[in-house]
Amino acid sequence: MIAELAPVLEALLLAADKPLSVERLCQIFDEHDGVDNKRIRKTLRHLQEIFSGRGFQLVEVASGFRFQVHQDYAFWVARLWQEKPQKYSRALLETLSIIAYQQPITRGEIEAIRGVGVSSSIIHTMLDRCWIKGVGHKEMPGRPELFATTKEFLDHFNLKQLSDLPPLDDLPLRNDVAVAPAKLK
Numbered sequence: 001m002i003a004e005l006a007p008v009l010e011a012l013l014l015a016a017d018k019p020l021s022v023e024r025l026c027q028i029f030d031e032h033d034g035v036d037n038k039r040i041r042k043t044l045r046h047l048q049e050i051f052s053g054r055g056f057q058l059v060e061v062a063s064g065f066r067f068q069v070h071q072d073y074a075f076w077v078a079r080l081w082q083e084k085p086q087k088y089s090r091a092l093l094e095t096l097s098i099i100a101y102q103q104p105i106t107r108g109e110i111e112a113i114r115g116v117g118v119s120s121s122i123i124h125t126m127l128d129r130c131w132i133k134g135v136g137h138k139e140m141p142g143r144p145e146l147f148a149t150t151k152e153f154l155d156h157f158n159l160k161q162l163s164d165l166p167p168l169d170d171l172p173l174r175n176d177v178a179v180a181p182a183k184l185k
Helices: 002-015 022-028 038-050 070-077 090-102 108-114 120-128 151-156
Strands: 056-062 066-069 131-139 145-151
Touching: 002 022, 002 066, 022 038, 022 066, 038 090, 056 108, 066 070, 090 108, 090 145, 108 145, 108 151, 120 131
Parallel strands: none
Antiparallel strands: 056 066, 131 145
């Protein structure tokens, strides 16, 4: 049963250009195939075991399942490409961290935490990468936009859900920037 479905799921995940959810995988089969969410989940767990300890792995992120190179081998795999990976400024990473831990949050609240203004280019970069999105407006004068992270953020940073973020106490923070665990009011 699993043996028949495993190579099909493997092929689908290898061919996909983005993570596939169990629901999306289930939609590919029709009722005559005898494939349901439970069988797909069981087979995916089986595939995760098979690929454990290999150069690549089957991981579940926020948007679904995907095959990816194991993090231990990323250094060598990166050598396949001539271009250097994108480097992000400390300001962008601090801003993104504040949004991740304090969401939903306004630009003014981010600036209050960082103690400096947030460049429009930083916000645009995160919006362009689909790491953050506007999720509404705060009920206060000027109705500033509220920002929160997206599934793409979780996928990019290999997280299944926000609770997978490391606890703030475990993070090495600069002395002049602290992300308070309590929400700003």
